[in-house]
Amino acid sequence: xxxxxxxxxxxxxxxxxxxxxxxxxxxxxxxxxxxxxxxxxxxxxxxxxxxxxxxxxxxxxxxxxxxxxxxxxxxxxxxxxxxxxxxxxxxxxxxxxxxxxxxxxxxxxxxxxxxxxxxxxxxxxxxxxxxxxxxxxxxxxxxxxxxxxxxxxxxxxxxxxxxxxxxxxxxxxxxxxxxxxxxxxxxxxxxxxxxxxxxxxxxxxxxxxxxxxx
Amino acid sequence: xxxxxxxxxxxxxxxxxxxxxxxxxxxxxxxxxxxxxxxxxxxxxxxxxxxxxxxxxxxxxxxxxxxxxxxxxxxxxxxxxxxxxxxxxxxxxxxxxxxxxxxxxxxxxxxxxxxxxxxxxxxxxxxxxxxxxxxxxxxxxxxxxxxxxxxxxxxxxxxxxxxxxxxxxxxxxxxxxxxxxxxxxxxxxxxxxxxxxxxxxxxxxxxxxxxxxxxxxxxxxxxxxxxxxxxxxxxxxxxxxxxxxxxxxxxxxxxxxxxxxxxxxxxxxxxxxxxxxxxxxxxxxxxxxxxxxxxxxxxxxxxxxxxxxxxxxxxxxxxxxxxxxxxxxxxxxxxxxxxxxxxxxxxxxxxxxxxxxxxxxxxxxxxxxxxxxxxxxxxxxxxxxxxxxxxxxxxxxxx
Numbered sequence: 001x002x003x004x005x006x007x008x009x010x011x012x013x014x015x016x017x018x019x020x021x022x023x024x025x026x027x028x029x030x031x032x033x034x035x036x037x038x039x040x041x042x043x044x045x046x047x048x049x050x051x052x053x054x055x056x057x058x059x060x061x062x063x064x065x066x067x068x069x070x071x072x073x074x075x076x077x078x079x080x081x082x083x084x085x086x087x088x089x090x091x092x093x094x095x096x097x098x099x100x101x102x103x104x105x106x107x108x109x110x111x112x113x114x115x116x117x118x119x120x121x122x123x124x125x126x127x128x129x130x131x132x133x134x135x136x137x138x139x140x141x142x143x144x145x146x147x148x149x150x151x152x153x154x155x156x157x158x159x160x161x162x163x164x165x166x167x168x169x170x171x172x173x174x175x176x177x178x179x180x181x182x183x184x185x186x187x188x189x190x191x192x193x194x195x196x197x198x199x200x201x202x203x204x205x206x207x208x209x210x211x212x213x214x
Numbered sequence: 215x216x217x218x219x220x221x222x223x224x225x226x227x228x229x230x231x232x233x234x235x236x237x238x239x240x241x242x243x244x245x246x247x248x249x250x251x252x253x254x255x256x257x258x259x260x261x262x263x264x265x266x267x268x269x270x271x272x273x274x275x276x277x278x279x280x281x282x283x284x285x286x287x288x289x290x291x292x293x294x295x296x297x298x299x300x301x302x303x304x305x306x307x308x309x310x311x312x313x314x315x316x317x318x319x320x321x322x323x324x325x326x327x328x329x330x331x332x333x334x335x336x337x338x339x340x341x342x343x344x345x346x347x348x349x350x351x352x353x354x355x356x357x358x359x360x361x362x363x364x365x366x367x368x369x370x371x372x373x374x375x376x377x378x379x380x381x382x383x384x385x386x387x388x389x390x391x392x393x394x395x396x397x398x399x400x401x402x403x404x405x406x407x408x409x410x411x412x413x414x415x416x417x418x419x420x421x422x423x424x425x426x427x428x429x430x431x432x433x434x435x436x437x438x439x440x441x442x443x444x445x446x447x448x449x450x451x452x453x454x455x456x457x458x459x460x461x462x463x464x465x466x467x468x469x470x471x472x473x474x475x476x477x478x479x480x481x482x483x484x485x486x487x488x489x490x491x492x493x494x495x496x497x498x499x500x501x502x503x504x505x506x507x508x509x510x511x512x513x514x515x516x517x518x519x520x521x522x523x524x525x526x527x528x529x530x531x532x533x534x535x536x537x538x539x540x541x542x543x544x545x546x547x548x549x550x551x552x553x554x555x556x557x558x559x560x561x562x563x564x565x566x567x568x569x570x571x572x573x574x575x576x577x578x579x580x581x582x583x584x585x586x587x588x589x590x591x592x593x594x595x596x597x598x599x600x601x602x603x604x605x606x607x608x609x610x611x612x613x
Contacts, residue, residue, distance in 0.1 A: 057525060077530060077609065084527035096522045098221055109217040110526050158527065 001067050001087045001161040004031040004054060008063035011049045015062065023212040024050065026063070031196055033161050036185070036206050039198045041214035047198050048093060050214065051166045055090050056080050085114055091155040093166040093198075095147050099140030103131065103150045106139050111157040125153045128179055145171035152180055156187050163188055164196045169204050181206050215536070218523065222536045225515040230508040235544060237501035242552040242586065243559075244494030250560055250582040252487050254567070255480075268304075268453055268481075269341060271417070273445045275466045288442035293465075297448070302455045307338040308443035309419070310427050313435035314399030318408065320391060335419040336427035337447045348411050351426035358395060358426055360408045364415040385413055399434035416470070419445075453481050502593055505544070506600055509537055513604045520608050534598075534605045541597040549590050556582060 006029045014020060023029070024039065025046065031037055041047040052058040053065055056072055065072050067083070075083070084090075097106050103126075111117050126132045129149040134142055139150060148171055155163065163184065169177035181204045188195050197204055198214075274287050289308070298306055312334040319329040342349055342361070349359055371382045393408030414421070422430075450458060462469060513520065523533050557579065564576055 055525070077606075081527060081529040084525070090525075092525075096525060098519060098522065100224060101217065101221065105217055105220075109221070109523075112217065113527055154526070 001083070002033045003066075003068055004162065005029070005066040005069070006063070007066065009053065009065060010062045011046045011053075012060045012062060014046065022214055024214050029212070031162065031194060033194045034192055035194045035209040036188075037194070037196045038203055038206070038208045038211045039196060039214050040203065040211060041198060041200055043200055045214045047200070047214055048166065051090065051092070051164060051198070054164065055088065056083070086159050087161045089155045089158055089160040089163045091148075091151055091163075091165040091168050093170070095144075095151040097139045097147055097151055097154075100138065102136045102138055103142065103146075104135045106150055107154045107157055110154045114158040116159055117157045122153060122157070125156070125183060128183060129153070129176065143171070145173075145176070148172060149176065149180065152183070156183070160188075160191060160193050162194045162196060164198075165204070166198050167200060168197065169202065170200075177204055180204065215532075218528070218532070219536050221519050221523070222516055222533075224519070225512055226540075227508060227512070230504070230511075231544065234501050234505040234508060235548060237504060238498060238545075238548045239552055239555075241494050241496075241498030241501055242548055242589065243555050245491055245498065245589065246552055246556040246582045246586050247559060248487050248491035248494060249585045250556055250579060251563070252484070253577050253581050254560070254564065255483060255487075256577075268450055269416070270448045270450060270453070270458070270469045271445055272448055272462065272467045272469050275468050288444050289446055290442060294446065297446070297461075300457070300461060302450045302452065302458050302461075304449040304451050305340075306449075307341050307447045309445040309447065310336045310424065310431070310443065311441065312427065313431050313441070314397055317396045317398070319394045319396075332420060334422045334427060334430075335445075336422050336424040339424050341447050341449070342421070342423075344411055349423055351423040351429070353425075353429055356406045358406050358408050358422055359411045360393065361412050361414050361417065361421040362410055363418050363420070364413040365418070367413055388413075397430060397434050402434055404430075404434070453478050498589070498593075502596070505541060505597070509541060509597070509601060510604060513537065513601070513608070517608055520605060521611075524605075524609055530602065530605045530609055534602045537601045538598045541601065542594045545590050545594050545597070549586050553579070553583065553586060 006024060006027070008026055008028065010020075010025050014025065020026060022045070039047065039050070049058065049061070053061050054072075056075060059073060067075075098109070101109065107122055111122065123132070123135075126135055129152075131142075131146050131149055134146055134150075139147055142150070148168065152165070152168060155165070165184065168184075169180060172180065184195060184204075185206060187193075195206070197206065197208075274289070276287060294306060294308070297303055316332045316334055317329065318332050319327070321327050339349060344359075344361075351358060367383065367385065367388065374380070375382050389410050389412070391410070393410060395406040395408045397404045397406065461467075520533055524530065560579070567576075
């Protein structure tokens with residue numbers, strides 16, 4: 001997947017509003033593979049909706065979203081499964097971890113599916129993010145900040161053309177945010193992938209190619 | 215898949231599944247036993263495989279008075295037509311007697327030589343339950359298939375052979391022996407080989423195929439006029455029907471009372487077995503319902519986990535698999551246990567039957583097993599589809 005296009009996209013709930021000033025809604029926007037993007041938003045401007053539209057689990061929008069020119073509304077279940085396993089990684093704002101599994105199992109449940117990362121690499125990331133001691137702790141008993149770091153590692157356990165991170169550092173200190181940024185960009189560069197980060201206020205410091213205001 | 219199972223087994227309610235397991239076990243055992251019992255009983259009942267239980271043989275009563283007065287012992291066309299009008303009658307066939315002389319001869323393993331005058335009768339072929347190959351006469355052929363009354367064999371084995379010190383003969387051995395038949399009449403003589411295809415305990419006559427009878431009557435009968443039948447074979451829809459007994463009494467007809475009673479018993483037994491099987495099926499359907507409710511509840515309770523698995527890239531098929539395997543596994547377990555229980559119960563009742571029917575050749579458990587497997591297949595397919603649809607509804611709820 002090389003290109004994500006939004007053609008005149010607008011959440012249905014915004015329909016009829018004339019005060020929308022946005023770089024994304026109702027515009028023609030293209031995200032290219034290999035580039036770094038930041039989508040800055042105020043709350044209530046539809047940031048999480050944008051992520052769910054692009055990731056294909058909500059369709060309550062007008063206009064079109066295209067992957068390499070193909071309308072994603074027409075994607076089959078099998079095609080979405082393939083996209084989620086091999087082309088598109090997402091770090092959710094709400095993380096979507098499994099609290100009854102340990103940090104390691106949460107990562108493993110994804111990596112077993114894709115068989116993409118080596119155990120050594122995963123352990124290295126845990127170490128870099130300072131949560132090696134939490135490896136076998138149940139995720140339900142970890143702080144949100146710690147969970148955010150586990151969720152990033154899980155998101156990286158697959159091949160991807162785009163990495164979409166929804167407020168990845170909302171609960172992280174600057175030093176951890178910086179380490180996270182480094183891990184993300186290194187892995188994206190290695191795969192030649194693009195990154196789309198979103199933020200409300202505090203954003204992850206990367207060398208963005210383009211910044212959008214939602 | 216181990217981790218997925220670890221996640222998805224959360225909230226499994228053991229009591230619910232145990233409840234399903236036993237309810238379904240009871241249902242399946244009843245169904246399988248019903249099928250098996252039905253089959254085993256048929257083996258008991260089909261001592262006479264040439265005549266169905268629903269066939270009755272009717273004749274007019276012979277009394278000293280009728281013998282003296284020479285009153286009609288035959289069934290006229292109007293008698294037959296009246297009988298045909300009755301609701302309990304499915305169809306009627308007439309016995310055609312031979313109008314020529316028959317002499318039969320056969321050797322018992324070179325030890326004894328029998329020769330006797332005899333007669334033939336025939337009924338329409340559709341009343342004879344023998345494969346059409348075995349019960350076929352080709353015009354010009356010297357082979358005649360014959361069904362003998364079982365009484366003849368008993369008379370020989372327990373009377374004649376016993377007294378003369380001759381070997382006893384089984385149905386099988388006799389079936390392999392040739393009966394030399396000589397037919398004479400109308401100035402012609404014909405020699406034939408009689409092939410005994412079986413013994414009937416319900417037909418008290420020597421039966422040949424109708425086609426042969428017609429041909430032989432034409433060929434050897436001195437007078438062409440067709441005689442009215444003295445006996446009728448009737449297929450009734452329900453041998454237990456009271457109206458049959460009443461009708462026969464009213465018209466001074468006779469049938470083998472004991473056979474009629476046996477037919478009634480068989481019929482009633484079949485009805486009972488059918489009712490019991492319906493109960494089994496109802497229990498199974500209800501237990502299937504319990505299982506589906508439990509699984510749906512489980513899917514509902516774990517819907518967030520299922521949704522997250524779908525979102526991190528698991529396919530609906532992969533996510534559905536643990537629950538599908540769980541339900542199918544339970545079904546298989548139920549079937550295996552049900553078959554074991556069925557075999558134990560069957561051994562018990564066969565033991566009892568053997569006291570009454572020492573030669574009983576019980577059929578295998580193949581038919582019950584097939585019914586069980588078909589049930590398993592149907593229920594499992596339903597389970598698999600239901601779980602998949604439930605998971606797909608989670609996938610689609612995002613719309």
